[in-house]
Amino acid sequence: MPRMLDVSDEVRAEIGDEEADRLLAGENAPGSYDCTSCRTPGDSEHERTSTVLFIGDETAVLAFAHAGCLPSQVVQVTEEQLQGAVRSIGGTAGGDPQQAMPEQAVLGVTSGLVLLAGELHPALVVEPTAPIVRPGSMGVGDDFLPLLIEQGFMPLTELVEVPPVLHGWSVLLAAGQLHAVLQPGTVGGQPVAWWQAHQPLQVTDSWRAAANKHQQVLMFAAPVGSIGRQPREDLLRGALDKAAANGKLVASALPLAGT
Numbered sequence: 001m002p003r004m005l006d007v008s009d010e011v012r013a014e015i016g017d018e019e020a021d022r023l024l025a026g027e028n029a030p031g032s033y034d035c036t037s038c039r040t041p042g043d044s045e046h047e048r049t050s051t052v053l054f055i056g057d058e059t060a061v062l063a064f065a066h067a068g069c070l071p072s073q074v075v076q077v078t079e080e081q082l083q084g085a086v087r088s089i090g091g092t093a094g095g096d097p098q099q100a101m102p103e104q105a106v107l108g109v110t111s112g113l114v115l116l117a118g119e120l121h122p123a124l125v126v127e128p129t130a131p132i133v134r135p136g137s138m139g140v141g142d143d144f145l146p147l148l149i150e151q152g153f154m155p156l157t158e159l160v161e162v163p164p165v166l167h168g169w170s171v172l173l174a175a176g177q178l179h180a181v182l183q184p185g186t187v188g189g190q191p192v193a194w195w196q197a198h199q200p201l202q203v204t205d206s207w208r209a210a211a212n213k214h215q216q217v218l219m220f221a222a223p224v225g226s227i228g229r230q231p232r233e234d235l236l237r238g239a240l241d242k243a244a245a246n247g248k249l250v251a252s253a254l255p256l257a258g259t
Contacts, residue, residue, distance in 0.1 A: 004048045008072035011053045014060065023051060037069035037196055040106075069198055106130075107195050111178065111203050112233045113210060114218060114240070116162055122203075122211040123218040124171065124181070125236065126195065127227045142223050145250050151183070153221065153250040159241055163218065166252035169194070171217040173256060176208050177201060181219065182257065211256055220251045 005024055012020040035042050036052055043049075048067035053060060053074045106129045114123040131142035149155060152166045168184035170191065177200035182191040203211075211217055226243040230236040243249040 004046070005044055005051060006048060006067055006072045007051045008074075010074045011051050011072050014053055014055065014074055015062070033064040035065045035069055035198075036063040037065045037193075037198075040066075040198060042066050066198065069196055070193075108229070109178075109181075109195060109197075109201070110227075110229070110236065111201065111207055112236045113207060114159065114220075114233075114237060116159060116218075120206075120210055121162065121214060121218050122207045123220060124178075125227055125240065126181075126219060126221040128224050130224055132223075144221070144223050145248065148221055148250050153219075153252045155247070156220075156244045156249045156251050157247065158244050159237075163251040163253055165216065166254055169219075169252065169254045170257040171211075171219070171254045173203075173208070173211065174200070176203065178203055181254065215256045216253045217256060218251060219254050220249060222249050 007015075007020045007023060015023075031045050032041060032043050033049070034040070042064065044064065050065045050067050050070050050072040052063045052065050052070055052072065054063060055074060055076055108127050108129060110125045110127075112123055112125065113120045115121075128144055132144035132147065134143040134147060145153075145155070152169075154163050156163065168191070170182045171178070172180040172182055178197060179200050180193045180196040183194040185192045220240055222240075222243045226246070226248045227236070227239045230239055240249065
């Protein structure tokens with residue numbers, strides 16, 4: 001049965017017309033898959049699906065994503081990242097595309113207002129659903145905070161002042177909805193999504209007003225199990241304070257992109 005697949009020209013150029021046509025005919029494409037962006041299930045028989053080709057120095061892996069999460073594209077990654085991904089699940093490159101990409105934790109994102117130095121600031125709190133292991137690592141630890149610190153996020157022991165701006169990163173708002181957290185692309189390239197909403201997230205009028213006022217959003221990140229889903233902003237603040245006191249919180253101010 002033909003799949004609802006999108007194979008971009010750049011992906012077709014890399015995999016060849018014959019392979020692209022086989023995918024579109026449904027010969028090589030999976031029916032169900034886990035989206036390589038949001039990690040929730042997808043079905044290429046019933047919903048538009050993008051082919052995403054990850055290319056390392058020597059290896060290429062084809063993955064699939066909801067068309068609403070990512071367009072069909074070629075993504076350059078390091079060979080270490082790609083081989084680590086393949087090794088981590090015991091697959092082999094060139095085999096089943098679904099077995100070649102690692103299981104990734106989903107990043108839970110909560111929006112709220114945080115009071116710092118007598119002023120309310122818009123904030124995003126990011127907490128994965130599982131430990132984040134460094135690409136290529138065979139360990140079972142959690143490298144989420146060290147990886148973010150390497151990107152320029154600052155460790156916090158208490159919430160008393162606005163963290164420094166992390167240039168090159170940004171928060172994408174469009175039509176009053178939260179779409180993505182963007183990080184710098186490779187060597188002068190366009191920014192790429194570090195986190196992207198499967199569906200745009202609604203934010204409150206007060207949160208959007210604060211974001212427009214400050215033209216930046218504070219991003220706090222903590223390892224799995226540190227914050228949890230807090231139903232009220234006062235409880236969220238309490239969880240942030242506790243995570244900071246326990247040395248499990250990093251933060252940066254990210255410029256606002258969009259409105």
